[in-house]
Amino acid sequence: MFRRREAVPFAFVAEADRFRSNVTPPPRERPSRSDLASRSLIGLTMVCGLVGALLLGVPALDSGQAQGHSQKSEASRGH
Numbered sequence: 001m002f003r004r005r006e007a008v009p010f011a012f013v014a015e016a017d018r019f020r021s022n023v024t025p026p027p028r029e030r031p032s033r034s035d036l037a038s039r040s041l042i043g044l045t046m047v048c049g050l051v052g053a054l055l056l057g058v059p060a061l062d063s064g065q066a067q068g069h070s071q072k073s074e075a076s077r078g079h
Helices: 009-017 034-060 067-077
Strands: none
Touching: none
């Protein structure tokens, strides 16, 4: 289970750091207006979905202890 590590000459590592390619990549295409509109609509839909889930989920997570606690205290007062 021993891993064999081969030594890398320092000159090779130093040369790799200095290496620059003389080939330039092609310029990136600018997104069209329809692409920008579709991306923004998708983002807006996702944000609205998360906000809607939060608004619907918070009342469902409410344990209702405030209402149940007051009913128990009224029942205990009567008896």
